[in-house]
Amino acid sequence: MHKDNTIIICRCEEVTYSTLQETAKLHQCSARELKLRTRAGMGFCGGRTCRPILDRVIEDFIPNTTADAIPLKYQPPVRAVTFGTVGGSND
Amino acid sequence: MSEILIIGAGPAGLSGAIACAQHGLKVTIIDEFIKPGGRLLGQLHQEPSGEWWNGMKEAEKLINETKTLPIDIRCGVSVYNIERHDADWYVYTNEGVFESPYVLIATGAAEYAIPVPGWTLPGVMSIGASQVMTNVHRVQVGKKGIIIGANVLAFAILNELQMAGINIERVVLPAESPISKKESNPEEVLKILTEAGHLAPSALLRNGSKLMKIDSLRRMALKYFPKGGMKINGTPLQLKKAAIEIVGNEKVEGVKLATIDSQGNIISGTEKLYEADFVCIAGGLYPLAELAAVAGCPFKYIPQLGGHVPIHSKNMETPIPGMFVAGNITGIESGKIAMAQGTVAGLAIAMASQSNAKIDEQLQQALQKVEEVRTKSPIQFIPEIAEGRLAMERVWEKESNRGELERVIF
Ligand SMILES: Cc1cc2nc3c(=O)[nH]c(=O)nc-3n(C[C@H](O)[C@H](O)[C@H](O)COP(=O)(O)OP(=O)(O)OC[C@H]3O[C@@H](n4cnc5c(N)ncnc54)[C@H](O)[C@@H]3O)c2cc1C
Numbered sequence: 001m002h003k004d005n006t007i008i009i010c011r012c013e014e015v016t017y018s019t020l021q022e023t024a025k026l027h028q029c030s031a032r033e034l035k036l037r038t039r040a041g042m043g044f045c046g047g048r049t050c051r052p053i054l055d056r057v058i059e060d061f062i063p064n065t066t067a068d069a070i071p072l073k074y075q076p077p078v079r080a081v082t083f084g085t086v087g088g089s090n091d
Numbered sequence: 092m093s094e095i096l097i098i099g100a101g102p103a104g105l106s107g108a109i110a111c112a113q114h115g116l117k118v119t120i121i122d123e124f125i126k127p128g129g130r131l132l133g134q135l136h137q138e139p140s141g142e143w144w145n146g147m148k149e150a151e152k153l154i155n156e157t158k159t160l161p162i163d164i165r166c167g168v169s170v171y172n173i174e175r176h177d178a179d180w181y182v183y184t185n186e187g188v189f190e191s192p193y194v195l196i197a198t199g200a201a202e203y204a205i206p207v208p209g210w211t212l213p214g215v216m217s218i219g220a221s222q223v224m225t226n227v228h229r230v231q232v233g234k235k236g237i238i239i240g241a242n243v244l245a246f247a248i249l250n251e252l253q254m255a256g257i258n259i260e261r262v263v264l265p266a267e268s269p270i271s272k273k274e275s276n277p278e279e280v281l282k283i284l285t286e287a288g289h290l291a292p293s294a295l296l297r298n299g300s301k302l303m304k305i306d307s308l309r310r311m312a313l314k315y316f317p318k319g320g321m322k323i324n325g326t327p328l329q330l331k332k333a334a335i336e337i338v339g340n341e342k343v344e345g346v347k348l349a350t351i352d353s354q355g356n357i358i359s360g361t362e363k364l365y366e367a368d369f370v371c372i373a374g375g376l377y378p379l380a381e382l383a384a385v386a387g388c389p390f391k392y393i394p395q396l397g398g399h400v401p402i403h404s405k406n407m408e409t410p411i412p413g414m415f416v417a418g419n420i421t422g423i424e425s426g427k428i429a430m431a432q433g434t435v436a437g438l439a440i441a442m443a444s445q446s447n448a449k450i451d452e453q454l455q456q457a458l459q460k461v462e463e464v465r466t467k468s469p470i471q472f473i474p475e476i477a478e479g480r481l482a483m484e485r486v487w488e489k490e491s492n493r494g495e496l497e498r499v500i501f
Contacts, residue, residue, distance in 0.1 A: 007208050007268070017206075017269065052203035052377055052398070053270055060269060068392050070399050074384035076172035076183070079123070085171075085185055 009057060010050045012043020017057065024061035031058045031071045041072060044080055093119035093163070095440055096182055096191035098170050098382060101129020102426045103418025103433035104197035105153040110437025110457070112160035114450060119191070120162065121184060123169035127154055129199055130419075131426050133222040135251050138469045146426060147226070153430075173386045180413060193413050193440050196382050197433060200397070200419035203374040205240060205265045205274055208336040210372065214343030218373035222248045225255045233369030237346050238262040239334045240373030241280050243472050248373075249326060259326045260367060263348055266333035267355045274374070276355040277316075277330045281309055286474035313353045335362060337370050346370060376423045376472060383420065386411060391486050395479030396422035397472075404487045405458060407436035408443075415440055422479055425470040431461040 005018035015038045023029070023037050031054075034040070041047035041054050055071050077086060095111055097104045100122035108118045120127070127150065134146030157164060165186070172183040173194065182189040202217045204210065216224075218238065224230045232252070236259045238245050245262060252259055264280060265271040273279040313330065320327030329348075333355065336347045350361035376397060383401035384390065388409050390399045400421055403409050407417050417436035418429035438454040465477070473479065 005269075007206050007270075008211055009206060009270070011211050048201065049204060052374075053206060056270060056272070068390055068399075070384055070390055074381045076385050078381045078385060079169045079171040079185075081169075081171050081185060 009053055010038075010040040010043060010047075012045050012049075013039040013041075015040040020054075020057055021061060024058075029062075031062060032073070034058060034062070035072055046078060046080065047072065092190050093117045094191065094444065095119075095193040095195065096121070096180065096189050097195045097197060098122075098173075098182065099129060099197035099199060099418070100124075100127035100164055100166070101197060101199050101418060101429060102131050102149070102153065103199070103420075103429040103436070104129070104195065105150075105157060106430045106433030107195050107197060107415075107417055107437035107440070108162045108433075109153065109156050109160060110434045110453075111441045112157070112162050112437075114438075114441040114445070116161075116441060116444060118160075118162045119189065120157075120164045121168040121170065121182070121189065122164070122166050124166060126166055127164050133219075133226040133251070134247075134426055135226060135254065136247055136470075144426075149426065149430075170382060173382050175386065175411070175413065178413075193415065193443070195407075195415045195417060195436050195440065196380075196386075196401075196420060197416070197418045197429075197436075198379045198382060198420050199429075200376040200423055201379040202244075203377055204372050205271045205374045206268075207239060207265050207271075207334050207372065209338055209343075210370075212337055212339050212343050213341070214339065214368060215337055215370045215372065218245055218248050218371040221257075221369075221371045222251060225252055225257060232257055232371075233367075234258060235260055235367050236369045236371060237334070237365065237367045238371045238373055239265050239346070240274055240375075241328060241330065242274075242283065242373055242375060243470065244376065245371075245373035246323070247470070248371075249323065253324050253326065259371075260365070261320060261332070262323070262326060262328045263332040263334050263346075264330065264351070264355070265372075266335045266349065266351075266357060275333060275351075277313055277351065277353050278309065280330060281313060283474070285309070310353065318350075333357060334370075338364065343368055343370055376419070378420045378422065380416075380420050383409065383414070383416060386414060388414065389490075391483065393422075393479050393482050395473055395475040395482065397479075400483065402486055402490055403483065404491070405435075405484060406439040406442075406454070407432060408439060410490055413443075422476060422483075423472045424465070424476060425468050425472070427464050428461065428468060431457065431464045435461060 094116045097120040131146035131150040168184045168186045180194045202219045267275040320329035332348045333351045345364045345366045350358045388401040415436045417432040435457045
């Protein structure tokens, strides 16, 4: 087993493996709560890079999360957009 | 307003467009990339028959066909949300809102990485990124590369990089970590590679693959696996070397490798730094289904299809009215199969809008074609894909029975 738990999982928000591990242990929380507490998967790319890794990690900390429902809910916007675009004006 | 809106101009989306436009439907395809073709644009490999699969040419053929039909392709348009109100879909993009009674979501697959310490350094990329740079943008990725991760995707792309004259020094495994699982176990990796059939990275694995399916022989092969690796067109595949860390100051300068045993355990004292100016991480592919999720489509977790997939029928319809799916969003397979599935979806949509016997006949043929292409496919990313497809058929049966029941009760 690799000893280096400081490895970054979420690149956008720079969340490390050990931060996820400690947070899950301390709060015994759901996948969603783990995301909200650490901001993992909530950065600019919207979790595009780290989502599958987060799913794996969460399954280790909080068993039986890999149910049929997607562990971390997808929410719009699924791409980075400006406030103008979402608000209906592009100025 | 078009009669059908397709998200994704890859092989599935383009074939779907052609199938329903041939029955008179007006189609709009949107894609966020600068040109249509999807992942076809990067593909180039030789089939067992000796024929070449040139994805760029295949894409061109499809695009030329769309030009003879009522199909409008809009590139550089990114979908960020999708909702249904009354009988119509509202598709939100950076270029405004598109409306249509039917949508076909054909957004393909995405790659996942295996994090290795140092993977955030400039010069580290996914294997797919190196494919796009080389085959689509024609940019030299670097001078000296190392691939971390040994799977079908990695070898398909390694071959393309070699043809383009890009130097890959070696292919190694990621070191065992809480995140890398099977990917860092030489025995598991060899097992998957022997199931890759035609795409197995060397003649030994290809021809000996029947023998290699026997556990004891595989173990022996690993025991005597050459230290320097097995040469694949000049690039050594080193199943017994693992990447411990990618190092560099401002960018990639090298990768620290260690020798591992057949189970992936690091043999201490064997760490050594190998120079490199770029690193490709090959994790694997998963269905890119975010828009189906946002639209409220129910999902099923089927590892043999690549992960979470939207529930769908053989005809590519989902339980959500007016929403169809096709291609890699329904399971990770090759480009040819995505094309065949796209045709099914296009015909199913044509049926839904104007049911007639002739379309139905074509639909039945298209369904048969999917099976045919699948059994003949020289590339299979997931060896158990057929099981995955069957599992989804059973899920759909259950789902539609429940639907019937609900209709009876309410
Ligand atoms: C890196 C990589 C390498 C591959 N290599 C091979 C190979 O060598 N051989 C092989 O047979 N298969 C390969 N595949 C598998 C490939 O997925 C299939 O061959 C095939 O291209 C799938 O077709 P598709 O139409 O489902 O999706 P794609 O070809 O992926 O097309 C999907 C399209 O949807 C667009 N899109 C996605 N989301 C949005 C959005 N929100 N808004 C607007 N547009 C969107 C994308 O830009 C893309 O053009 C590879 C896949 C990947 C990811």
